Amino acid sequence: MQNDTTPAWVYIVIATAGVVAPLLFPAYTNQIAFLWLMVLFALTWDLVGGQMGYNSLGNIFYFGAGMYISAVVQVGMFTDVGTYTSARGGEQLVLGYFDYFYSLGAGVLLAAVGCVIFAVILSRIMFGLRGPYFAIGTLGVALAARELAGTWEWIGGGSGIAMPVYPGLPDEKSLVFYGIFFMLAVVTFVCVRWLYSTRFAQAINAIRDDEAKAEAMGIHTLRHKTVAWSVSAFFLGMSGAVFGNLTGFVEPLEVAFPTVTFGIFMVVMSLLGGKGTLWGPVIGATLFHVIKEVTWTYLLGWQWVALGVLIIVNVVFFQDGIMGWMQSRWPERFGITVDASMSSRGGKRKGGAGA
Template sequence: MAFLWLMVVFALTWDVTGGQMGYNSFGNVLFFGIGAYACALVQRDSGLGYFPALALGVPLAAIASMLAAAVLGPAILALRGHYFAIGTLGLGIAAADIAAGWNYVGASSGMVTPLFPGAIGGREKFFYYLLFAIVALAFITLRRLYAGCFGLAINAIRDDEEKAEAMGIRTTRHKIMAWCISAFFLGLAGAVAGNLVGFIDPREFAFAGSTYGVWMVLMAVLGGRGTLWGPVVGACVFHITQELFWTYLLGWQRVVMGLFILGVVVFLPKGIVGWLRRQEAHK
């Protein structure tokens, strides 16, 4: 259940740029990995107790991820279309290779987070509520942003960026802001998820582009990209479906998951929320 909230964060944050702004990123997992490593390093090197170090590490992880987005944003967001998608994909791959060769963060051997001091089973419950709090914060923040001038600006960029610029919208600034917002919440989620799992592997967890990076896109598309509730619905359906596949179709789960992804793209191009809206409009 804790991972369900993590999936919701993935989908919500990807949709800021991919759905609301029309910039399809395959590298948002970069900010998740930065958050996981930043928090773990603070916990390891600060000399504080578990909870004080965690309380310090989580916000610092979010800030580190947001700063990375702010630094990379002007160059990467200057790209458009499939060039942007390929560029962001390269970011995630490069980050995984750098982490795998950097001894300070454990290199390819990975990094173990500090042991949770509570009772057996308490760690899962604690991080369940913490991830739920991040989901609630992200949802409320995005709802307010989408309802204001920021939401109108990034929707205008999605519809026609040249016309948006001609109308006086500072498109570059809004694009970087959108990416930084995504990075902030992914950094929070990465910090918490790293402690939940207890081990940070550079390729299989922190910068797992072939899983987390793809799932972000799929969940938003499944639920309905460009909507507030679509990513939430898509994440819930995807996570439950994935758990059922792994439970009852062991050995064939990846084949069935591939067919599931194909079905989503072919039969639900507007997502579940988009389909429900069409049904409601036809009544």
């Protein structure tokens, strides 16, 4: 995985598609924007879950935390948060262009920083847990945050916070937010791709394969785990902040901490595409999102049952995902080959115990 051998035309096609898509299909701008969000979700989940083997069910926590941080920052820049939320959305902040984007930038940035701080703290707490305990523990953190946000009156409790109103027309807003989501996904991909080219990748893969061995070899396991989760949290926090602004309304159950929708989509998309690979999450996210958007409305209420079935089938019968399947189908394409030469000097010396 460390050397990305993807041909350049793939990147060109994706970049072009990303720029042209909202112009070709203006009616679907938001749906395509959410596709980029899904790509970001899958990539950040896979960094910790697929590459490092720590299967988190609670990564959605950073999404919601980022959203709330940005909400508090953006509202707090112009008015008192407590009185604003106690009005129960009765009034909404109306800002000019400059104030809007200035506060949006500040909100997104602080959301990212805040989430990294959360990730560092949570790493100390959660990374002593292994396997199912980690999964359940992170799920517990996400659910606890959701309950907490629902009872904390200052940030609006169960009735939530209304975000500042976009100063322009709805179509313009869609395009602007499309651009932000597209950029976020691209930056996430580039960052993750770079990370996988460094020794960081081998270290977290080693942790995934056998953490006790990694410790016995002296790898700074907690350090690597903290960094991995922090990178994940950084992008999730930003995406949460942007998502909150696009929705215009932040509320704990459905918007900020959607544990059983987005929280599970992340996992399913990574597994579908092939966890522990660079392209798997991207492929999985695209496939999942497109299928979901196309079939969702035709399933007439059965869509959630279908999602459950998809999870089961995916996990039980197709766990390696598309990329994993391709790797076992064509191993030589992935560089898994036997070298005919016996030594690095190319000689034909007999290799002793190698047979």
